[in-house]
Amino acid sequence: MSHTPADQAQILAQALPYIRKFHGKTMVIKYGGNAMTDPALQKAFAEDVVLLKLVGINPIVVHGGGPQIDAALTKIGKKGQFIQGMRVTDAETMDVVEWVLGGEVQQDIVGLINAAGGKAVGLTGRDGAMIRARKLKMLDLNDPSVEHDVGQVGEIESIDPSILRALQDDQFIPVVSPIGFGPDNESYNINADLVASKLAEILKAEKLMMLTNIRGVLDKQGELLTELTSRRIDELVEDGTISGGMLPKIAGAIDAAKCGVNAVHIIDGRVPHVLLLEILTDQAFGTMIRSH
Numbered sequence: 001m002s003h004t005p006a007d008q009a010q011i012l013a014q015a016l017p018y019i020r021k022f023h024g025k026t027m028v029i030k031y032g033g034n035a036m037t038d039p040a041l042q043k044a045f046a047e048d049v050v051l052l053k054l055v056g057i058n059p060i061v062v063h064g065g066g067p068q069i070d071a072a073l074t075k076i077g078k079k080g081q082f083i084q085g086m087r088v089t090d091a092e093t094m095d096v097v098e099w100v101l102g103g104e105v106q107q108d109i110v111g112l113i114n115a116a117g118g119k120a121v122g123l124t125g126r127d128g129a130m131i132r133a134r135k136l137k138m139l140d141l142n143d144p145s146v147e148h149d150v151g152q153v154g155e156i157e158s159i160d161p162s163i164l165r166a167l168q169d170d171q172f173i174p175v176v177s178p179i180g181f182g183p184d185n186e187s188y189n190i191n192a193d194l195v196a197s198k199l200a201e202i203l204k205a206e207k208l209m210m211l212t213n214i215r216g217v218l219d220k221q222g223e224l225l226t227e228l229t230s231r232r233i234d235e236l237v238e239d240g241t242i243s244g245g246m247l248p249k250i251a252g253a254i255d256a257a258k259c260g261v262n263a264v265h266i267i268d269g270r271v272p273h274v275l276l277l278e279i280l281t282d283q284a285f286g287t288m289i290r291s292h
């Protein structure tokens with residue numbers, strides 16, 4: 001891959017319409033999957049985020065960290081358990097979630113973005129009293145009369161985005177860990193996809209991009225579905241084609257699309273610079289979710 005300076009100038013010039021269109025707009029980025037663990041992909045991700053910020057787009061990063069939580073739980077001899085894609089979180093697991101996500105993982109991402117020349121600030125939902133949560137009431141997908149107890153897994157009650165606005169107006173790049181707090185200051189583990197989609201709604205983001213460890217949403221035959229409507233999603237959930245970690249992701253995606261986020265994409269975080277490709281070129285990636 002070698003380009004002459006003239007090629008390079010042309011490539012940069014082709015990004016101008018996208019930069020003009022998205023200047024001043026907020027983009028919420030769910031950072032998860034392999035893009036979070038592979039060093040070359042981490043570096044490319046951080047560079048993309050910084051580049052977006054420097055051309056006047058406001059990226060807000062929300063990170064996951066399932067594999068990192070699993071690794072920490074294994075170290076203390078606990079095994080992660082999931083019901084309908086949600087991690088069962090007892091008090092001990094919650095402590096681990098809080099120090100792994102709000103500590104190690106968040107600060108690694110902050111460091112990566114800073115190393116690429118940005119000014120990242122790490123936050124959990126407790127910072128700036130941002131994410132109020134309550135215990136999730138989880139009904140069985142097949143039999144709604146059955147309720148599952150997944151412990152300190154939370155659902156979002158409300159979000160106060162003022163801390164994010166203050167940071168992004170001031171050249172900082174917020175990195176949000178998906179932890180909320182309840183009325184007694186208790187902590188809740190919230191699925192990062194749901195935090196990202198709610199933030200995108202509340203901030204009236206132009207785009208919500210969910211980086212994952214797969215090409216996008218796949219059909220029964222393993223083919224990529226490039227576009228999905230809410231009706232088709234219902235069918236795919238009902239017949240079991242969409243399962244596990246894709247359930248909260250698709251639920252968040254459709255919610256954001258219905259609540260006015262212009263473009264919602266589930267994209268392959270294994271592709272280097274997928275954010276730049278998605279935002280600053282006409283190349284379409286992964287699965288786009290439409291509200292109708």
Ligand code: ADP
Nearest residue numbers: 032033212213214216217218241242243245246
């Ligand atoms: P992330 O870190 O992106 O949140 P998750 O493991 O939580 O990753 O969710 C992505 C996973 O969802 C995929 O790796 C895949 O195993 C699973 N999945 C379930 N159904 C589908 C589907 N229909 N298409 C794509 N992935 C699916």
Ligand code: MG
Nearest residue numbers: 032064066245
């Ligand atoms: Mg997930």
